[in-house]
Amino acid sequence: MHAGRPDHRIDLDSVALAHFMPMHLLMDGEGRALSYGPTLARVLGGDAMPGARFEELFDVRAPGGAVTVGDVLARAGNRFRLVPRNRVKAGLRGLGRRLPGGRILLNLSFGIDLISAVRDLALTDADFAATDLAMELLYLAEANAAVTRELRGLNLRLEGARVAAEEEAMTDPLTGLRNRRAVDLVLERLCAARAGFGLLHLDLDYFKAVNDTLGHAAGDFVLETVGRILREQLRSEDCAARIGGDEFVVIVAGRSDPKTLQAIADRIIARISQPMPFDGQIARVSASIGIARSSDMMVPDPTQLLAIADRALYAAKHAGRGRAVLLVSRGE
Amino acid sequence: MDALLLRSLQSYVIDTFGLESWKRICNATDAKVETFEPMLRYDPGTADRIAQVAADVLGRSVDAVWEDVGTYLVTNPEREGVRRLLRFGGTCYADFLHSLEELPGRARLAMPHLDLPEVTLDETGPDRFELRCQSHLAGLQRVLVGLLTAMADDYGALCLIAPGTDARTSITVLDSRHARGRRFDLALPEG
Structure with missing residues (x-):
């Protein structure tokens, strides 16, 4: 409750002043320097001469239009922003006051340029008053950078894991082909884009017999072999998927010509029909394929296209297996 | 944590x-x-x-594993960040020890969700300190021992650091200027 009483005056010598305010500037009533705090002296370097005028030392950034320390104190109340006229890149914030007797006391601090000032001037914590939060700000800047770095690393690692998981979720583990989920997505995308493409629905013939007579390992071997054949026969923009036990779907991008699609299907059947040696025995299967074309539909629709390909497959099976049938839809 | x-x-x-x-x-x-x-x-x-x-x-x-982890965090050249953050604690080892009480608060500034356990430091005599850090992590005390030992080297101080019971660790500074400490610049070089 005595804080405001004017009779509690204290006398500080320059050593004590420097201790409490290492960035102070004491001037006479005309704005000529009497003494500099040691840290401010480091900022100003050779400019920190006794008698130097305020306006020779500093360029006033705020308040606008102020040049002399008299202007600053008159215009800004007691708060202002300066940059030193030497090359040191350090914005300085300050407050100032005319002391009884006419002298002027300014106390300055680094604003947000603290870090670069500390770096450029090689300041140590002895250059700051113990009450100054400079250490905390430097600490926080580095802690923040470390946290951000960790978060960026975490993001990259999570993104990598997400891509791998997505890839896994779209892949049939046995054959390495795509799965049903992937087919649905690709069909949806192609139909939405009104792209022309051929849809092959493939079903193995005699697969059950292989499973029954040679065992499940042989069956798996056949499925893996079919997967390899499909990958070899297709281009990278095509999509081959295993959508059920021995059921496959092939999407041939950008091809609508019946002869081309028929040729692709025939080539696949020919390859699959070749004997597959497994564990000293021979597995023999063939394949039936139903073909549908997106160009046969006014508005391509995944479900309807799959239904057409399915009917074509049924026709191929019915016609004696080991063959491909292209079904042109009417009015669908 | x-x-x-x-x-x-x-x-x-x-x-x-x-x-x-x-x-x-x-x-x-x-x-x-x-x-x-x-x-x-x-x-x-x-x-x-x-x-x-x-x-x-x-x-x-x-215990040995956790102590080594503490030493590793401060001395590994790839993890200069931890050492730097700790060195902001003060210009001498005693200042650094006192700053550990502020460490949880500082850490919260950067990572609000980090629940660093509270740290208390008592001066039990001239150059004698007792650090207390209660945590659900049994290993934390040993990590601190490793870290305090490595930081003593960093400051060039010769210390006796002994883990005790009840999460207390006693630190005796035998010679605060035993060796030349490692250099510490407040700001990292640009870039």
Whole structure:
């Protein structure tokens, strides 16, 4: 409750002043320097001469239009922003006051340029008053950078894991082909884009017999072999998927010509029909394929296209297996 | 907190003993992962559990493993950041010790969700201190011992650091200017 009483005056010598305010500037009533705090002296370097005028030392950034320390104190109340006229890149914030007797006391601090000032001037914590939060700000800047770095690393690692998981979720583990989920997505995308493409629905013939007579390992071997054949026969923009036990779907991008699609299907059947040696025995299967074309539909629709390909497959099976049938839809 | 210790343990084992050792440790646990993320959350107690497995696999005591982790955090040239953050604590080792009480508050500024345990430091006599840090992590005291030892070297101070009971660690500074400390610039070079 005595804080405001004017009779509690204290006398500080320059050593004590420097201790409490290492960035102070004491001037006479005309704005000529009497003494500099040691840290401010480091900022100003050779400019920190006794008698130097305020306006020779500093360029006033705020308040606008102020040049002399008299202007600053008159215009800004007691708060202002300066940059030193030497090359040191350090914005300085300050407050100032005319002391009884006419002298002027300014106390300055680094604003947000603290870090670069500390770096450029090689300041140590002895250059700051113990009450100054400079250490905390430097600490926080580095802690923040470390946290951000960790978060960026975490993001990259999570993104990598997400891509791998997505890839896994779209892949049939046995054959390495795509799965049903992937087919649905690709069909949806192609139909939405009104792209022309051929849809092959493939079903193995005699697969059950292989499973029954040679065992499940042989069956798996056949499925893996079919997967390899499909990958070899297709281009990278095509999509081959295993959508059920021995059921496959092939999407041939950008091809609508019946002869081309028929040729692709025939080539696949020919390859699959070749004997597959497994564990000293021979597995023999063939394949039936139903073909549908997106160009046969006014508005391509995944479900309807799959239904057409399915009917074509049924026709191929019915016609004696080991063959491909292209079904042109009417009015669908 | 478990996450930070787990990540530290992981880095320490991989850098010191190699990736194969770390994989062996992970395989010997039920953790199902080989990478601990410092920014994620793990069940309390995970760090102590994994450290025990690490100690078994490496054929050392779990206390020794945690102390080495503490030393590693300060001395590993790749992890200069931890040492720097600690050096902001003060210009001499005693200042640094006192700053540890502020460490949880400082850490919260950068990571509000980090629950660093409270630290209290008592001066029990001239150049004698007692540090108290109560945590659910049994290994934390030993990490601190390793860290305090390494920081003493960093400041060039000669100290006797002895873990005691009840999460208390006694520190006796025998010679605060025993050797020339490592250089510390407040700001990192640009870039």
